[in-house]
Amino acid sequence: MRVLVLLFVAMLALAACAPRGVLHLVRGADEGDVRQIFVASNRVLKHDNGVQFSGRRGTRLYFSRLDVSVPPVHRDGRIERPAPEAAPDPARHFVLSGAYAFPTLADFLAGMAKAPGGAEEVFVYVHGYNTNNAEATYRLAQMAHDFDAEVPVVSFSWPSGGDPRGYVYDRDSVIHSRDALEELLVALTRHRKIYLVAHSMGSQLVMETLRQISIARNTAVLRKISGVTLISPDIDPEVFVVQAGRITPFPQPFILMTSTRDSILDLAAWIAGRPRRLGEITTADELGGLPVTVIDLSDFADPGQNGHDTAFAAPRAIEYFRNFHGLK
Template sequence: MKRVALLFMIIVVLPACAARGVISLVPSAVVAGAAQQDVFIATNRLPAAEGQPRLFQQGFGERRDPALRFAKLDISIPPVHQPGQIEWPGSERPDPAKHFVVRQEHKYPGMDQFVQALADANGRDEVVLFVHGFNVNNAEAAYRLAQIAHDFESSLPVIAYSWPSAGSPRGYVYDRDSVIFSRDGLEELLLTLTARKKVLVIAHSMGSQLVMETLRQMSISGKGAALDRLSGVALISPDIDDDVFLQQAERITPFPQPFMLLVSAKDRILDFSAFLTGKPTRLGSIRDLDALDGLPIDIVDLSNIEGGDRTGHSTAFTAPAAIKLLRNLDRTAR
């Protein structure tokens, strides 16, 4: 059973540092006690300019591109790392003894080379695909997934689907439009991956809307057979209208199993989203769980977990107590 394993690789919210998500490339980042976490990236973000030597420089951001690009970042996690945290350099000089930095960046010319690199990573027949949420730039998506994979001691290759969020609190509507724009890219990636491997799909916040829309799209377009190769789906703090979710779920056949929702009644980001939409709650802060009766879904309520981010929107992967609890549950389930 992999129900609990779905709880862990879960990605990406508002940054906790002064400087917004800057990737620091430090090729000489070799420090005693540091850990390396490889993060594969598939993205439909458009590079800021042609001819840039690095795909993921700071200017690589919210502009949309119908084509997918592929890379891998070798991320160094400092020996002083604390569970649930990303140790950003901020205004300091990047120091691999104290901060997350990138040791090396590998670019792949196409999907085939990307999938081959995944196969070469550790020979496992399964990968984790993470879909980030609202207000996340590419650096934050990559570093957060590295933190999650490290803290939950994942042995599977991890992939970030980095869709073109504006990376701004004022970009909520832009991000919702980017979710619609990004469905085809995510479908292309899922079809390719599931033809070769089992895939755990983990989504956070608005990324949950992107996942549900894509699974629905695949099902009603006759590509539902690929859903059998999903080893599970977990939606973390899903920013979805509950009525919309029920309609989406009704059209997804086969419905992936196991399927998990991680919710919290103390999620202030989802409270604000609900305020914007004129409804009392969003799916990730739902209080009437009876509304989901009949669906083959496991619900994990994190409302009473202390710690983590101030908003309660990323408790599952920033609160040390939640990380410890979920990691122990995973080991018990095995």
């Protein structure tokens, strides 16, 4: 208990002083690997340019494409950022080389169809708690680069407050965002298959949305989901079993990436008053016979890592999964 309280206090202190992700636009930057990140967001626009968003909850979806230049010096699992107040250098840092807003959903889908590999399948990433739009964008670009993505990648950027003190706000934002994610998945599956990947609290959003789609008997959408991976899912295991029981057909493969060394989920379990979260189990035995695969990443985290981002931030895990979870 003392360790968790100290961690919570440290997070509050960090919130007051730590720089957060910022999108730096350096038009024409092409020093590294440029990745097209398609963004669908129900956040409130921060600026009228249609591509930068706040942590406030909006009432409609906005669509954009952000071209992220991954620097030549990039190392697997890292997002190289400039120091606070320093100018971004495309040779050393993640930057945007271009940013484009799509006026309509139809324009968004047409733009995606023109992307390399965009005809048959897309990869949709749903970020987790305490994540702003810039962080979600750069994280997906890092994943697309490190895992050699050969299909279009889409970030569903739901309105996390981007503040470690906003756990309850983010949980409510998940409920607020179910209809928006459903709208996106329905639109995408009209023309192609989807591989869904969610991190942390984003896993709750994915499960609630798939359950909602199933209850509406929209099985055509569920049959177009070619697989689901939940990374460090911040869900009560008993809740997950109930959610999954209402999803028919249940997507396959369905993968849970977990760790017994996840200090962030330790804190979430403490807040919830329960012994552990879904992302801390080691086998599927306690999930009522659900057809899921549990991959325990406890031994993959590098020293000093919190165990919550291991699947996409630990070089050993990236090497292990390079050809694994649907990016190809």
